[in-house]
Amino acid sequence: MKTVRFRRTAESSFAGIALAGLIALSGCNFAPPYAKPTAQTAAAFKEADGWKMAEPKDDVIRGQWWEAFHEPELNTIEEQVTLSNQSVAVALANFLAARAVVKQSQSEYFPTVTASPSVTRSRQPSSSSGSSARSVTSTQYALPFDASWELDLWGRIRNSVAASSLEAQATHADLGNVRLTMQAEAAADYFQLRALDMQKELLGAAVLAYQDSLKLTQAQFDAGMASDQDVAQAETQLNTTRAQATDLGIQRAQLEHAIATLLGKPASSFSIAAKPLSAKPIAIPLGVPSQLLERRPDVAATERRVAEANSQIGVVRAAYFPTVTLSGSVGFQGSSLGSLASGPGLAWAVGSTLAQTLFDGGKRQAVTEQAWAGYQGTVANYRQTVLTAFQEVEDNLSTLRILSEELQQQDAAVESSQRYLTLANDRYTSGVDIYLNVIIAQTTLLSNQRTALNLRMQQMTASVQLIKALGGGWDVSQIAKATTP
Numbered sequence: 001m002k003t004v005r006f007r008r009t010a011e012s013s014f015a016g017i018a019l020a021g022l023i024a025l026s027g028c029n030f031a032p033p034y035a036k037p038t039a040q041t042a043a044a045f046k047e048a049d050g051w052k053m054a055e056p057k058d059d060v061i062r063g064q065w066w067e068a069f070h071e072p073e074l075n076t077i078e079e080q081v082t083l084s085n086q087s088v089a090v091a092l093a094n095f096l097a098a099r100a101v102v103k104q105s106q107s108e109y110f111p112t113v114t115a116s117p118s119v120t121r122s123r124q125p126s127s128s129s130g131s132s133a134r135s136v137t138s139t140q141y142a143l144p145f146d147a148s149w150e151l152d153l154w155g156r157i158r159n160s161v162a163a164s165s166l167e168a169q170a171t172h173a174d175l176g177n178v179r180l181t182m183q184a185e186a187a188a189d190y191f192q193l194r195a196l197d198m199q200k201e202l203l204g205a206a207v208l209a210y211q212d213s214l215k216l217t218q219a220q221f222d223a224g225m226a227s228d229q230d231v232a233q234a235e236t237q238l239n240t241t242r243a244q245a246t247d248l249g250i251q252r253a254q255l256e257h258a259i260a261t262l263l264g265k266p267a268s269s270f271s272i273a274a275k276p277l278s279a280k281p282i283a284i285p286l287g288v289p290s291q292l293l294e295r296r297p298d299v300a301a302t303e304r305r306v307a308e309a310n311s312q313i314g315v316v317r318a319a320y321f322p323t324v325t326l327s328g329s330v331g332f333q334g335s336s337l338g339s340l341a342s343g344p345g346l347a348w349a350v351g352s353t354l355a356q357t358l359f360d361g362g363k364r365q366a367v368t369e370q371a372w373a374g375y376q377g378t379v380a381n382y383r384q385t386v387l388t389a390f391q392e393v394e395d396n397l398s399t400l401r402i403l404s405e406e407l408q409q410q411d412a413a414v415e416s417s418q419r420y421l422t423l424a425n426d427r428y429t430s431g432v433d434i435y436l437n438v439i440i441a442q443t444t445l446l447s448n449q450r451t452a453l454n455l456r457m458q459q460m461t462a463s464v465q466l467i468k469a470l471g472g473g474w475d476v477s478q479i480a481k482a483t484t485p
Contacts, residue, residue, distance in 0.1 A: 005189070007038050011123070026140035028321075029155035031162070031314025037379045039386040041289045047397030063473040066187055069279045073258040073272070074190050077259065079185045082179060098168040106159045108261035111149035111326075118142045142440040144331030144347075151324045159314035160468030166308035168477045169266035173304060176297035176474045182466035185261045188461045191279065193255040196248050196456035199450060206446050210238040217435060229436035237439055241446070252260040257483070277456065281463045286470065289390065296389050300479060309375040316371045319364050322356035389469065396466035403459045410452045417445040 001244065052459070066078045120140045152158055214234040220226035260270035293299050330348040424441035428454040 022072060028153065029158060029187050030317035031155065031159050031311050034310045036303060037122050037306055037382050039293065039383050041293070041386075042390075043289070045286060045289055045390075045397060047394050047401060065467050065473050066183065067121055068282045069187075071190070071279050072186060072303070073275075074279075075264065077186050078183055080128065080263045081182050083263055085179075085182045086264050087182055088119075088175070088179050089264075091175040095168065095171040095175050102161065102164045102168050105157070107159040108150065108160065109152070113145060115143070115145050117144075126386060128419040131456060139336075140332045140333065141336065142331060144329055146327070146329045148325055151326065153324060154318035154321045156318035157316050159311045159318070163308045163311040163315065166304050169302035170308065171303045172479045173297040173301035176478060177301060180297060180468055180472045180474060182262055183472065184464050187258050188463045189255050189262070191277065191460040191464065192457055193259070193455060194250060194275060194277035195277070195460075196252045196255070197274045198453055200248050200252075200274065201276050202246055202449055202453065203241055203248070204444075206241050206258065206442075207238065207245065210234065210442065214238055215437065216429075231434060233439050237442065244279060246381070253257060277453075277460070277474055279460060282461050284463065284466055284470070285391075286397075289393075292389055292393065292470065293386065293387060294476045296385075296469075297391055297471065297474050299382070300387045300476045302378070304479070305379040306375070306382050307372070309378045313368070313371045313375060315365070316367045319357070319367070322354050325353045325355070327351055327353065334435045336342045392469035393466065396462050396469055399462040400459065400466065403455055407452065407455050407459065410448065410455055414448045417441070417448045418461065421445050452470045 018269050064075070064078065066074055116142075120142070121134050121137070121142070123137045125135050150157070209467065214231070218225055219233045221228060221231050256270065256272055257267035259272065260267045287295075293303075312367045326352040328348070330346070333347060334345040334346045420440070421441040421444075424433065424437045430437055
């Protein structure tokens, strides 16, 4: 009869636990319904007038965007940045940690089961009286298993899981943003370095030309056709240009070191062979402004954190309601290891606990207000991030538009400077003008050539920054499965 009663009691307990589980699954959820915050977007980019319009299946920059520049060495650098950059490694570690937090939150869906086996040896005096009474020494073995399970009646656990999942998705977008930032920085540094190589080449050619001018001036001085002042001017210009060429080495070395750091390598173990800038700006498809919200990883990260803050409101609201915890224990006790598994040594218990905070001095209300304020802050941060994204696109579009016009004007200035130098040389060799006019013409041409080259470098850098502002090859769909192990 005892056995039958025990079985019925256990069956009733398990049925009660199953029923409680069903109630927990259909419990309340006090998180507000989430809707993506609205953000103002224009119908088109202001500076996109005359820009490359998106063609079918060509409305975004895809994958390895740097390959569009057709620079094999840049391709190699970018691949190494993706794999070895330490800032990217930190962002990846943060994402993996956030994904582990999701698993921690999900573990609350299940009971917590613990085991605490023990062996106790004790000595007690005998209960018999008389001089022959002796102490009794005994050993007690115990093998208990305890389980507890909090029912998620009010959605606290579900909202905690949702919040941690959304944070993992946000850190995944952060990873994409860091990776894109490092890639864009590497590309910009690379093009600046190549522009310096071209400037070095340009100054080297000028040095050769000025050496020829010095020889000509010296010969005319020896023939009595030029003054010693002309020779001094030619020497000054030659030495100044040589110094300028040498000075470029500082900037080039610093850029080379910066690229090495981006690659995760010591600066002393990395070098790039000199080669003049040959890449050209590429036609960058813009799409429509609303697509920017799906293509910028920083925008996606801030939006995910808005959703996370929304779920946190549900977590703190659940604190107003009682916590129901199911608990149970089963185990064996005996005076020897062999008796642990025997029927008399079995002990068990099941029960439940309801806990409700009756007074907390307004703590829950304050925590709830804090959660709402945090949510409003994330909404404002999201909208500011969107505004900044549009600003960066417009900034780089206007930069490229103005640079294109300025380059045409500067190329015309270089052409007229070259003509001016030819005329000055002719007039000097024929004895019509003084050598100072040649110096002025040479200096003007070199200055205009360097300015044109700097404008081309700015154009390449702005092209890279525009690609970065448009999100590179990133897309919000990349975080859809971010929390999947």
